[in-house]
Ligand SMILES: NC(=O)C1=CN([C@@H]2O[C@H](COP(=O)(O)OP(=O)(O)OC[C@H]3O[C@@H](n4cnc5c(N)ncnc54)[C@H](OP(=O)(O)O)[C@@H]3O)[C@@H](O)[C@H]2O)C=CC1
């Protein structure tokens with residue numbers, strides 16, 4: 001499988017753009033008018049204040065407490081990187097905050113507390129309870145973390161959860177349940193070696209013992225080797241609890257014949273020889289971050305029978321607490337829990353383990369680019385599995401209710417599950433699906449405009465992101481100079497620069513073009529000029545001859561002009577049913593607008609074709625199409641000659657017998673709003689439309705640009721659909737990232 005590759009510059013740029021850091025705050029209420037101001041602040045705010053003072057539980061109804069978690073650290077054990085201090089830990093803590101949001105729609109704020117003193121840390125946090133629904137402690141070194149967590153739990157009436165301890169233990173337990181299932185061993189019989197007796201290690205071994213592992217079969221090691229009964233050096237009470245009577249002294253000795261190795265220590269702590277000495281079908285969870293104790297390749301080289309997991313996302317079997325903390329807190333918050341107790345953690349582990357053993361839906365497999373079925377390379381769900389959000393929190397919430405941790409039980413569990421499904425932003429999974437499909441396609445992408453630095457940056461990113469080969473049309477010296485000017489001189493060697501002078505196919509291209517254009521007023525001199533000097537035509541010719549798998553162009557010239565040139569090579573015009581479809585992504589919704597590129601003023605027949613193109617693009621994106629023909633009138637009112645064609649287009653589709661939902665004509669609010677639709681009980685859409693077929697290109701342009709400028713929508717496209725070749729057009733204002741997006745669409749042939 002492909003490793004995710006990035007440079008240090010890219011990691012820094014990711015954290016720098018569009019604004020420094022990884023998250024910002026947005027208001028959920030309008031703050032526009034004088035009235036808004038008086039409700040949000042003085043005097044209106046007094047009403048909820050007084051209500052909460054009287055009835056503290058009401059804080060969950062009138063403030064964001066019920067969905068807000070603090071990620072708190074002092075930076076003394078940042079991943080496996082050591083003590084980087086409170087400030088040095090902030091990128092990780094911001095990262096945890098965005099993971100909370102992305103995976104479970106939990107709002108979270110990182111708080112870096114600049115002290116290594118346990119008392120001072122506890123004092124700083126223990127009075128913050130009113131602000132939050134939960135406290136996620138993170139990357140605090142052992143043994144301080146044990147004391148801090150215990151004291152905060154006693155002082156606070158909300159869940160206090162040290163993720164490195166319990167989050168890790170929960171995921172480790174879930175993975176181990178399944179790994180042992182596959183290796184045919186019972187936990188009671190396993191010899192388990194744990195390396196790392198810190199926050200994560202102690203919690204993991206405690207949970208495994210609670211699940212049946214025999215204490216005498218568990219050997220714990222740290223920097224001083226095996227923790228045995230006679231040892232005094234580097235000990236503490238938490239380690240002593242796991243000391244055993246044994247002659248083993250080193251990790252190497254302990255690993256011989258072991259069934260399970262758990263690593264929560266540091267990179268490279270395990271050698272291939274140690275793995276080689278383990279028992280049959282050994283289970284190896286090398287969980288140190290960012291680099292594991294041993295890589296899966298190294299382990300499999302010596303032991304092909306091993307079941308290996310790491311904490312990283314770029315290997316199969318990611319045993320990482322990202323699978324736990326978002327869902328544990330989601331479930332806990334939703335019952336306004338006082339704590340996250342043992343039963344809630346075990347419920348989480350069991351739900352995760354059970355999910356991995358189930359059949360994997362196609363869209364999950366598709367997004368990962370490989371078949372996922374329960375087995376050695378799939379013992380734990382993948383973090384992007386969309387089922388996690390509605391499968392795990394209900395199990396946690398139920399355990400919280402059963403054990404009295406819940407302050408507000410959930411009455412309707414089915415309704416709760418449905419609300420969890422609706423909570424997640426579908427656009428994120430759509431974009432992810434496209435990206436993974438493109439990565440799998442490994443397309444040779446032709447970037448036509450190699451003289452533009454945005455295009456070159458997109459081409460470099462395309463190749464470095466592992467999407468495939470970037471073929472850049474341009475002059476080599478020019479490409480080099482431009483990239484050097486951007487401080488990306490190295491990238492020249494990675495790109496393949498193609499032009500009329502260095503291709504062996506120019507004569508073939510010219511013959512092809514002449515055959516198409518000889519009766520359209522072009523002589524051989526015109527043909528040579530087009531084929532050899534026009535990069536749009538040259539790129540299209542490369543594509544037409546299979547010398548690339550897709551073309552991205554249009555960043556330097558107006559799209560109408562580029563379309564004309566592309567049409568010399570492909571039949572990509574209105575007459576041949578081509579259409580432009582633009583995807584608008586906004587607040588978790590995705591709506592396609594068509595035609596945004598080809599038809600100037602389509603008639604009813606053409607509008608029907610445009611709807612078909614829109615439906616095809618929707619399906620490519622993983623949406624079930626619902627097309628609305630939009631206008632300023634709804635089902636014949638107000639009567640207008642201009643709306644007539646929008647009224648007739650659905651009838652054209654009736655006659656064609658297409659296999660998707662469509663309706664019209666209607667105003668945009670009726671198209672997009674289920675309540676407005678309810679006023680027309682006869683209409684046939686089963687929900688809000690996700691394709692808007694607009695009357696003309698001007699209305700398309702106006703609506704898309706209005707959404708972009710005023711609404712802040714993300715715009716992808718126009719996607720050129722209905723052409724028998726993968727050509728995508730950017731706009732002259734495209735950024736490098738927009739161009740990369742178009743290349744990704746071209747790579748997975750959306751359109
Ligand atoms: N995959 C996942 O989800 C998670 C992974 N982790 C990873 O686990 C590791 C430990 O994190 P955490 O428990 O929070 O950190 P702590 O600082 O609390 O504990 C680290 C432990 O590792 C031991 N250790 C360090 N180096 C070695 C070595 N070379 N050989 C043996 N033991 C060693 C230390 O030994 P000593 O006591 O002698 O100092 C200590 O017991 C990190 O790499 C972290 O990224 C953590 C949480 C989640």
Ligand SMILES: CC(=O)C(=O)O
Nearest residue numbers: 079080164289320321
């Ligand atoms: C994953 C995590 O929490 C860690 O490595 O510290």
Ligand SMILES: [Mg+2]
Nearest residue numbers: 079138139164
């Ligand atoms: Mg951590």
